[in-house]
Amino acid sequence: MNYQSRELCRLRTITTFLVLDKNRLNWKEEIRKASDFCLSLSAEFADNGYMVQSIRIVTNAFGEYLDTRDIHTAKTDLHYISELLNSIESSGLRIRFAVGAANTAHEISLLPELIQSYGDLCNACVNVPLDENGILDNQLITDSAKAVEAISKITPRGEGNFNFTVNFNCKALIPYFPASYHDKALGKQYVIGFETPDLLVHVLNEFNQKNNVLSHNQYFAEYYRLMSEALEYHVSAVNKIRINFEKHNSSGFTFAGIDSSAAPSKDCSSMVEVYKQMGVPCFGASGTVEASALLTRVFKSVKEVPLVGFSGLMLAVTEDSGLAQGSINEDYDIRALLTYSAVCGIGLDTVPIPGDTSVEKMSALMRDTGTMAFRLNKPLTVRVFPVPGLKAGDITKFESDDLCNCAVLAVP
Numbered sequence: 001m002n003y004q005s006r007e008l009c010r011l012r013t014i015t016t017f018l019v020l021d022k023n024r025l026n027w028k029e030e031i032r033k034a035s036d037f038c039l040s041l042s043a044e045f046a047d048n049g050y051m052v053q054s055i056r057i058v059t060n061a062f063g064e065y066l067d068t069r070d071i072h073t074a075k076t077d078l079h080y081i082s083e084l085l086n087s088i089e090s091s092g093l094r095i096r097f098a099v100g101a102a103n104t105a106h107e108i109s110l111l112p113e114l115i116q117s118y119g120d121l122c123n124a125c126v127n128v129p130l131d132e133n134g135i136l137d138n139q140l141i142t143d144s145a146k147a148v149e150a151i152s153k154i155t156p157r158g159e160g161n162f163n164f165t166v167n168f169n170c171k172a173l174i175p176y177f178p179a180s181y182h183d184k185a186l187g188k189q190y191v192i193g194f195e196t197p198d199l200l201v202h203v204l205n206e207f208n209q210k211n212n213v214l215s216h217n218q219y220f221a222e223y224y225r226l227m228s229e230a231l232e233y234h235v236s237a238v239n240k241i242r243i244n245f246e247k248h249n250s251s252g253f254t255f256a257g258i259d260s261s262a263a264p265s266k267d268c269s270s271m272v273e274v275y276k277q278m279g280v281p282c283f284g285a286s287g288t289v290e291a292s293a294l295l296t297r298v299f300k301s302v303k304e305v306p307l308v309g310f311s312g313l314m315l316a317v318t319e320d321s322g323l324a325q326g327s328i329n330e331d332y333d334i335r336a337l338l339t340y341s342a343v344c345g346i347g348l349d350t351v352p353i354p355g356d357t358s359v360e361k362m363s364a365l366m367r368d369t370g371t372m373a374f375r376l377n378k379p380l381t382v383r384v385f386p387v388p389g390l391k392a393g394d395i396t397k398f399e400s401d402d403l404c405n406c407a408v409l410a411v412p
Contacts, residue, residue, distance in 0.1 A: 003203050003230035006049035011238070012195040012263045013096075014038045014045075015056040015175035016253055017182040020065040024077070027065075028084055031057060035088045035095065037190070037251040042093060044245045050238060053195065054094040056177060057085075060184040062099035062124070063107050074110050075117060082121045098123040101167075101181040108143045112150035115160045123178035125381075127167045128370055136370045138363065141166070145362040152355065152386040159400050162350065165383040166366055168373035174309040175259050179346075179381050189256040191308055192238060196231060196262045197269040200295075203230045204277035216279075223278055224294055228301040231260060239305050257306030260299045261314050261345070266404050270322025271315065283315075283323060284332030293343040310379055313344035317351050317406060318385070318398065324406035327352075328395065334365070334409050341372055347380030352396050352408045355388040361411050362386075 016034040020027055038055035045052050059065065067073035078099070085095055099122055102108045114122045126144045128137050144166045152158035165178045172183040175193035203226050214222070235258060242255065264271050272283045274295070280287040295313045302311075315337065317323050326332060334351065341347050347369050353362075366382045373380035387396055392410035396403075 002206065003199060003226075004233060006234070006237070008199040008202050009050070009234040010195040010198075010268070011045060011050055011052045011192060012265075013054050013056050013175050013193040014041055014052060014190060015058060015180065015193060016188070016190045017058045017173060017186065017256075018188050019182070019184040020059050022065055024080065027081060031081070031084050032088070033252065035085075035090070037253055039091065039093065040249060041242070041245055043091075045238070045241060048241045050241070052093065054096055055090070056096045056098065056175065056180070058098040058180045058182050059100045060182045061101045061103050063103055064184065066099070068107055068110060071110055071113050074114060078114055078118055078122060082118055085121055096123065096177055097121045098177055098180045100124070102126050105139070105143045108147050111147050111164060112154055112160070115151055115163050116154050119160070119163060123163045123180065125165050125167050125170075125179050125181055127170060127181065128366070130374055134374075136168075136367055136374075138367065141363050141366045141370070142359060145359045145366065148362060148384060149359055149386060152388060157396070157398055158355070158385050158387045159398055159403065161383065161385045162400065162402060165349075165381045168347070168370035168380050168382075169377065170379040170381065171308075173256050174379070176261070176263060176309065178383070188253045190253045191256050191259060192242070193259040193263060193309065194234075194261065195265065195268060196234075197264045197271055197274060199230055199234065200227055200262065200274050201269040201277060203227055204274065208277060219279070220294060224298060227295075227298045231298060232302060232304065235260065235302050236304050257308040258302070258311075259309030260302050260307055260311045261309070262295075262299070263314055264316065264320045266319060266321050266402070270320050271313075272320070272322025272326060282329070282331045283326050284336055288336075289340060289343055292340050296344045310346055312346070312378075314346045314349065315340065315344070316346070316349040317409075318396070318403045319350055321404050324404035327407040327409060330407070334411060338368060338372065341369065341380055342376060347373070348382045348384060350383055350385065350403070352385045352387050352390070352406060353411050354391050354408055355386050356391075357386050357411050365411060
């Protein structure tokens with residue numbers, strides 16, 4: 001099976017996790033060290049045929065280092081960080097920054113204006129725990145839903161919610177934004193996140209062209225074997241490059257592992273094409289749950305390096321052109337996405353919803369997702385986009401380079 005071409009497997013991100021404190025004088029050096037490390041490792045991967053799309057820097061909870069007395073002091077500190085980031089010569093690579101988790105109602109209340117002002121340099125999340133009775137912290141959920149509502153109203157087309165998510169049962173060291181956050185007790189680490197839809201489609205298509213008389217079970221057994229082999233091949237190759245790089249470079253950052261998620265984007269094959277190659281007529285048709293479960297097993301099959309983050313099937317509605325079209329075709333709805341989360345990925349990610357969706361409805365949607373996350377012991381998130389002026393079935397008019405336009409989904 002011809003899956004060794006490094007053009008088939010891209011690296012979505014090299015993400016560094018660092019610790020900042022209240023001493024502003026330390027920020028420049030720490031951020032510079034992180035960016036220099038990412039850029040050097042990116043160059044090493046590029047020299048060996050692997051394209052890195054972005055470098056990312058994640059901090060501990062922003063309340064531990066920003067002056068959060070009010071929105072003005074917080075903006076002043078974040079402006080200083082944005083100037084540091086904008087001064088970095090990135091050789092064309094995109095630099096993204098996450099301010100970590102918001103831990104209190106006050107910190108959450110600061111996020112809409114911070115995101116409005118600093119966008120992709122202010123990715124943030126809220127981690128919602130269970131209380132002593134095993135019930136989700138509904139006040140934290142309500143505060144988060146209010147932030148989602150506020151962001152939708154003060155950012156163009158509500159696109160600022162691209163930079164904010166609510167996490168349930170998510171551990172630190174997720175390399176993908178905005179669910180990413182850091183625990184300062186873990187020190188300085190880094191994670192490599194993959195982008196593999198092109199690889200998966202290639203492997204499945206090549207196999208299907210040569211085989212058309214197998215039973216369903218035989219097909220699925222071969223799909224699992226071939227996709228796992230292809231993924232393991234590239235993980236091993238990337239890991240060898242990383243190890244060789246570390247032998248000759250001292251950075252202070254410890255390798256924590258990889259996130260093996262497919263991490264689709266509008267610039268690569270759609271995950272919908274993967275489902276079609278596996279015999280599912282469209283994402284949302286009967287057979288979607290079975291195929292999703294098999295894909296999740298593939299991402300969990302990596303043995304050579306530690307798996308961190310989601311390492312699962314990501315279904316990001318507005319970042320995947322096929323999923324976006326599927327929403328327009330009415331192939332699935334929010335309840336279907338929740339169902340699929342039981343056997344796969346990330347939860348409700350980049351889902352456009354009616355602009356007038358109430359805080360109460362969003363909170364209930366978050367509680368449903370969070371309940372599944374803890375009940376099934378898996379990381380799930382909610383990143384919804386209430387789109388001002390649009391109702392269910394309307395088509396979005398997003399302008400962000402990261403987003404595909406799709407149909408607004410009803411919140412039942």
